[in-house]
Amino acid sequence: MANFIDRRLNSKNKSTVNRQRFLRRYKNQIKKSVSEAINKRGVTDIDSGESIVIPNRDLSEPTFHQGDGGIKDRVHPGNDQFSTGDRIPRPPKGQGQGAGQGDASDSGEGEDDFTFSISKEEYLNLLFEDLELPNLEKNQLDKLIEYKTVRSGYCAEGVASNIDIVKSLQGSIARRIAMTSSKRKQLKMLEEELLALVNDKHDNIQQKRELMAQIESLKEKIAKVPFIDTFDLRFRNYAKQAVPTSKAVMFCLMDVSGSMDQATKEMAKRFYILLYLFLSRTYKNIDVVYIRHHTQAKEVDEHEFFYSQETGGTIASSALELMNDIISERYNDNQWNIYGAQASDGDNWADDSPRCQQILEQQILPKSRYFSYIEITQRAHQTLWKHYQQVEESHTNFAMQHIKTVADIYPVFREFFKKNTHSAA
Amino acid sequence: MTNKNNTAENNHKTTVTPLDDTPDWTFDLLEQYQHEIARVADFYRLDTYTNQIEVITAEQMMDAYASVGMPIGYSHWTFGKKFIQTEQNYKRGQMGLAYEIVINSSPCISYLMEENTLTMQALVMAHACYGHNSFFKGNYLFKSWTDASSIIDYLLFAKNYISQCEQKYGISEVESTLDACHALMSHGVDRYKRPQKISLDEELKRQTERAEYLQSQVNALWRTVPKKEQQENEQKYKFPKEPQENILYFIEKNAPLLQPWQREIVRIVRKISQYFYPQKQTQVMNEGWACFWHYTILNHLYDEGLVTDKFMLEFLHSHTNVVAQPEYNSKYYSGINPYALGFNMFIDIRRICEHPTEEDKEYFPEIAGSNWVDTVHFAMENFKDESFISQYLSPKLIRDFKLFHIHDDSDNNYVEIGAIHNEQGYKKVRHNLANQYNLSNLEVNIQIVDANIDGDRALTLRYKPHNGVELGNSKDEVLKHLYYLWHFDVKIIQEDSAGEDQVIACCPQKKEDE
Numbered sequence: 001m002a003n004f005i006d007r008r009l010n011s012k013n014k015s016t017v018n019r020q021r022f023l024r025r026y027k028n029q030i031k032k033s034v035s036e037a038i039n040k041r042g043v044t045d046i047d048s049g050e051s052i053v054i055p056n057r058d059l060s061e062p063t064f065h066q067g068d069g070g071i072k073d074r075v076h077p078g079n080d081q082f083s084t085g086d087r088i089p090r091p092p093k094g095q096g097q098g099a100g101q102g103d104a105s106d107s108g109e110g111e112d113d114f115t116f117s118i119s120k121e122e123y124l125n126l127l128f129e130d131l132e133l134p135n136l137e138k139n140q141l142d143k144l145i146e147y148k149t150v151r152s153g154y155c156a157e158g159v160a161s162n163i164d165i166v167k168s169l170q171g172s173i174a175r176r177i178a179m180t181s182s183k184r185k186q187l188k189m190l191e192e193e194l195l196a197l198v199n200d201k202h203d204n205i206q207q208k209r210e211l212m213a214q215i216e217s218l219k220e221k222i223a224k225v226p227f228i229d230t231f232d233l234r235f236r237n238y239a240k241q242a243v244p245t246s247k248a249v250m251f252c253l254m255d256v257s258g259s260m261d262q263a264t265k266e267m268a269k270r271f272y273i274l275l276y277l278f279l280s281r282t283y284k285n286i287d288v289v290y291i292r293h294h295t296q297a298k299e300v301d302e303h304e305f306f307y308s309q310e311t312g313g314t315i316a317s318s319a320l321e322l323m324n325d326i327i328s329e330r331y332n333d334n335q336w337n338i339y340g341a342q343a344s345d346g347d348n349w350a351d352d353s354p355r356c357q358q359i360l361e362q363q364i365l366p367k368s369r370y371f372s373y374i375e376i377t378q379r380a381h382q383t384l385w386k387h388y389q390q391v392e393e394s395h396t397n398f399a400m401q402h403i404k405t406v407a408d409i410y411p412v413f414r415e416f417f418k419k420n421t422h423s424a425a
Numbered sequence: 426m427t428n429k430n431n432t433a434e435n436n437h438k439t440t441v442t443p444l445d446d447t448p449d450w451t452f453d454l455l456e457q458y459q460h461e462i463a464r465v466a467d468f469y470r471l472d473t474y475t476n477q478i479e480v481i482t483a484e485q486m487m488d489a490y491a492s493v494g495m496p497i498g499y500s501h502w503t504f505g506k507k508f509i510q511t512e513q514n515y516k517r518g519q520m521g522l523a524y525e526i527v528i529n530s531s532p533c534i535s536y537l538m539e540e541n542t543l544t545m546q547a548l549v550m551a552h553a554c555y556g557h558n559s560f561f562k563g564n565y566l567f568k569s570w571t572d573a574s575s576i577i578d579y580l581l582f583a584k585n586y587i588s589q590c591e592q593k594y595g596i597s598e599v600e601s602t603l604d605a606c607h608a609l610m611s612h613g614v615d616r617y618k619r620p621q622k623i624s625l626d627e628e629l630k631r632q633t634e635r636a637e638y639l640q641s642q643v644n645a646l647w648r649t650v651p652k653k654e655q656q657e658n659e660q661k662y663k664f665p666k667e668p669q670e671n672i673l674y675f676i677e678k679n680a681p682l683l684q685p686w687q688r689e690i691v692r693i694v695r696k697i698s699q700y701f702y703p704q705k706q707t708q709v710m711n712e713g714w715a716c717f718w719h720y721t722i723l724n725h726l727y728d729e730g731l732v733t734d735k736f737m738l739e740f741l742h743s744h745t746n747v748v749a750q751p752e753y754n755s756k757y758y759s760g761i762n763p764y765a766l767g768f769n770m771f772i773d774i775r776r777i778c779e780h781p782t783e784e785d786k787e788y789f790p791e792i793a794g795s796n797w798v799d800t801v802h803f804a805m806e807n808f809k810d811e812s813f814i815s816q817y818l819s820p821k822l823i824r825d826f827k828l829f830h831i832h833d834d835s836d837n838n839y840v841e842i843g844a845i846h847n848e849q850g851y852k853k854v855r856h857n858l859a860n861q862y863n864l865s866n867l868e869v870n871i872q873i874v875d876a877n878i879d880g881d882r883a884l885t886l887r888y889k890p891h892n893g894v895e896l897g898n899s900k901d902e903v904l905k906h907l908y909y910l911w912h913f914d915v916k917i918i919q920e921d922s923a924g925e926d927q928v929i930a931c932c933p934q935k936k937e938d939e
Contacts, residue, residue: 002459002476002554003532004452007485008539014488015508022505025600061503062608062902064869070893072833075858077761078752079829079845086842090833116509 023122029054030118034126035410050123054114128278131417147240158235171232180222187218248283248337248369250276251326253319255344257294258311264376267406268343269306271374274413275341283337289326293319295349299326316348316384317355324363333367340364340371346382353383357391365395372416373400441729446736450543458547459554461731465722466555469798473558474573475532478550482539487511489526489536495697496528497580499587501603527553529561529704531573544739547732551722556715563806564710566703576700582629583693590686602687605906606673606694611868613673613695614702636685668872668887672907673698675873681882682912691910706809706864713767714805716748717775720768750826761858766826770813773822774801784820810862818855820848830857835893866891871917883914888929890919896929904932 023030033052082088118126154167194211197204252272254265279286290305291297297318300308323340331338348356365371373388375381381402391398401412444461445454459478466473481489491508492498527535535553537546561567591599606613669675676683677691704711723740726732732740750765751757777785778797786793792800804817823846830853832843843857844850860866875885884907888896900917907915916931 002463002478002550004455004459005477005479006452007479007481007536010481010485014485015491015505017500018491018502018505018508020505021500021502021596021600022509024596025502059506060899060902061604062899062906063611064609064871064900064903065897066867066869066891067895067897069835069895070890071835072892072894073830073843073857073860074833075761075828075830075854075861076753076758077750077826077828078754078758079827080752080754082829082842082845084842084845084847084850087839088842090838090840114506114510116513 023118026054026059027126031126031129034123051115051117059114124277124281127274128281128417131278131414147242149238150241151236152239153237154234155237156234158237162235162238164234164236167234168228168232171234172228175229175232176225176227179225183218183222187215187222190215190218247285247287247335248279248339249287249289249331250279251289251291251323251338251340252305253291253293253323253340253342254305255294255314255316255319255347256292256308256310257314257347259314259345259347264345265306267376267403267409268374270406270409271343271403271413272341274409275339275372278413278417279339287331287336289323291319291322291326293322297322313349314344314347315352316342316344317352317359320356320359320364324359327364327367338368340368342371342373344373344375344384345377346375346379346385348382348384350383353387356384357387360388360391360398361395365391365398368397370397370399373398374403374412375400376403378404441731443733444731444736446543446733448542448544450541450546454543455537455546455550458543459550461726462547462551462555462722465725466551466559466718468725469718469721470802471555471559471718472562473533473555474530474562476554476558477532477534478554479534479536480539481536483515486526486536486538487515493701495580496530496534496577497584499584499603499693500591501607502600503607525549525553527557528576529567529571529573529700530576533558533561533573534577542739544736545743547736548719548723548740548743551719552715555722556718557711559718560707560711560714560805563802564703564707564809565807566706566809570703571700579696583697586689586693590690594684594686599690601909602690603694605909606691608903608906609672609676609910610694610698612871613671613691613698615671615674615699616865632689636689664876664878665873668874670870670872671695672871672873672886676907676910679876680911681878683910687910703809706811706862709763709767709770709810709862710805710808710813711767712764713769713771714801716744716764716768717771717801720744720772752827761861766814769822769825770817771801771804773819774804774817776821777819782821788819789817811859811864814862815855815859818858820846820851823851823854828854828858830854869896871896874918881913882911883916884911886915886917887926888917888919900930901932901934904930908932 030052033054034050154164190211194208194215197208197211250272254260254268256265276286276288288302290300290302292300292305292310293314293316294310294312295315295318299322319342327333327338360371375385385400385402388398388400392400399416401415403409403412444457447454455478459476487508489496490511491504493504493507498504525535525537527533533554535549535558537549541549561571561573567573587599587603665675665679673691673695677688677695680688683691723732723737727737748762748765748768750762751759774792775797777789777793778795778800781789781793804813808816827846829845830843830850831840833840844853846854870889870891871886872889873884874887875883877883877885886907890896896917896919904915904917914931914933916928918926919929921927
């Protein structure tokens with residue numbers, strides 16, 4: 001007796017709930033692992049999933065079990081050299097002996113840490129958990145500038161190209177039924193009468209003729225009801241709907257003067273990538289504009305931005321000016337969400353710093369969603385930092401942080417986008 | 426259905442055309458093989474529950490793994506962890522998946538994996554649907570300790586109940602309770618008292634009643650406090666009167682501050698633990714029995730000309746892998762393979778019945794030369810691993826396996842060979858191997874001895890070491906879980922060499938608190 005059941009098409013991912021429970025329980029460890037990984041991993045593969053490592057001891061499910069000591073009698077197969085009474089020095093732990101029993105991981109045998117993969121989605125969720133884009137809601141409503149055409153029902157008037165044939169013909173049928181119903185009822189009655197007369201034994205020629213004439217005229221009247229009428233026509237209606245724009249542009253500004261070495265740039269790059277990933281969770285299309293500067297600013301491509309070396313002094317305002325120019329030229333702030341991120345080692349020509357402050361306050365910040373400045377340096381802050389501090393005090397969409405080592409990047413990033421940081425403002 | 430099968434059978438008998446042996450299986454072919462296997466199984470008097478054979482994908486197989494073979498499991502993070510582990514290992518190719526999983530239920534559910542070849546499916550059907558299935562139905566432990574007809578209903582009840590609790594009381598709270606219960610799961614078994622059969626209707630009917638009743642009992646415990654003075658003159662009131670080995674049961678009935686729904690969860694975990702208890706005690710026998718029958722049935726079909734040489738070669742290849750026993754110094758060695766030991770023991774019993782040697786007649790006078798089918802059935806029905814080995818492990822098998830016994834006393838810096846596969850050693854090897862499967866030696870002997878309900882309600886457990894083996898170092902972690910359920914101090918005591926009771930673990934730990 002047997003019944004076969006094909007379960008292959010049954011719900012997959014039956015264990016999803018359990019997996020989520022597991023992730024939930026180890027969220028703290030996983031988060032730690034994620035934030036460590038962000039500093040370790042190569043910058044380019046940041047958009048992939050992540051292997052999570054959790055020390056095995058954190059995962060163990062404790063039970064009462066037998067420990068060390070005492071007398072243990074074990075039987076093993078494959079005797080090739082022993083005789084009764086042989087004495088052998090005790091082999092070191094975890095070799096040959098005692099593996100047959102219970103929880104091997106609990107009895108001190110070295111086992112690897114528990115490693116598993118999380119998907120890109122889960123990874124990014126954990127990476128950016130509790131973070132949000134500041135000022136997003138506040139500005140969104142007053143800048144509804146993009147329109148999308150959406151269907152919105154039917155209307156009786158419109159251009160011929162929008163005629164909806166099915167709807168129109170449905171109207172036509174309805175109208176014809178409505179307009180002819182009384183006539184058809186009459187027709188039916190007359191036809192029945194006629195039939196009765198035909199079946200009658202007497203020939204009522206006169207009556208028949210009259211009836212036939214009436215039937216004819218009724219049929220004609222019915223036929224005269226037009227097949228389609230302008231009244232029937234229905235046109236597809238379209239309406240314009242305002243949608244919040246989902247385009248964003250991210251300006252990466254970096255000082256490439258002689259004082260910025262490759263390691264510093266690498267740190268800046270990681271920061272930019274985090275920012276990019278974070279923005280890509282909110283916006284579908286993101287343009288990235290790279291602006292590098294020493295005494296002059298220049299818009300470059302990604303590779304040149306990060307890897308080509310320049311020397312010379314530093315005038316930071318040049319980059320800000322260029323950014324402002326590019327915004328006015330290509331990124332109308334009504335249509336684009338503008339984000340700026342500036343990285344520098346803090347060096348700037350002293351007289352230029354007030355000018356930077358001025359450009360930021362008057363030109364760039366009013367148009368931007370958010371502008372962040374990171375200073376990557378081991379030394380004391382210089383004039384640029386001081387002037388930017390004044391900006392920070394008076395503007396909610398400006399933030400600055402100081403990064404010393406690679407390990408600071410992720411915490412600093414979290415600091416920038418911590419939920420509700422600016423909501424009170 | 427039966428008509429169709431009968432005609433199919435007649436066709437085979439008259440023509441003896443072998444069954445199709447293409448690698449790809451179809452449901453039609455499975456039916457044909459199943460039918461032939463069933464016929465042979467019947468010939469050997471294998472009595473089974475109705476089979477419900479479910480074809481599943483590898484992913485579903487991993488699911489089944491993760492939920493330790495329960496077809497319907499409640500949600501818990503440990504199952505997620507197991508799934509991730511299994512998936513990880515499987516993807517890296519470190520392990521193959523089991524070809525089958527079979528559940529002790531009526532109808533008996535077995536899973537066939539989609540990826541298996543037709544030969545494998547036939548092997549698995551013979552192994553699981555007739556081997557394991559008849560073991561579940563015939564062995565005395567399963568007969569008296571589990572109720573195959575109600576387990577699926579009960580698991581369903583448990584799953585629903587726990588998810589309701591999650592909605593009512595929050596996931597975290599339920600999770601902590603389950604964690605605590607899981608830590609004590611192997612101490613939720615009545616080892617000697619036969620459990621009552623569980624039935625879904627009754628469970629549902631009694632559940633509310635029970636919750637209320639238990640709560641009132643607990644309140645009664647509280648009310649004993651003022652009466653203390655009266656009792657002082659009499660004998661000191663001792664609770665529990667006798668040491669309790671079933672810790673979860675004690676918690677369910679007596680923990681003072683546990684919520685009714687928590688008691689129900691304790692009960693669920695306890696019941697499930699009880700359900701799996703016979704499987705722990707019959708691993709060698711159960712697997713051996715199943716291997717013995719897939720081997721015997723498929724060879725029978727081969728002798729009848731129903732399966733081809735090609736089929737047999739593939740079958741023997743898999744079979745040999747399953748029953749291989751690496752030697753102690755092999756890098757693949759991880760203890761004695763229960764499949765190998767069990768399979769060879771049943772084969773050996775058949776040999777003793779059919780072709781007994783002088784030695785066999787000396788060691789097994791009562792079975793040498795008897796009807797082998799009767800004998801293996803008797804062995805399957807009336808033993809568990811420990812008694813099965815001490816009853817049936819023959820000197821020949823000890824020689825074949827070259828078994829030897831190591832005596833390891835931690836007081837010495839050497840280990841000693843206690844016995845080997847020679848005339849003097851047979852009985853000692855057999856005795857020690859049997860003990861190796863004695864759960865009461867393997868599992869920790871820990872019992873609740875005092876609950877001090879007239880005082881601070883501190884719970885005392887006593888650890889009785891077996892052969893002087895210490896309690897493993899996870900005891901503090903487990904005690905935290907017990908503390909979570911009991912809500913008052915818990916400690917474990919152990920008698921030291923001087924006969925004094927020493928506290929070896931307690932929770933909350935006093936040093937850290939102060």
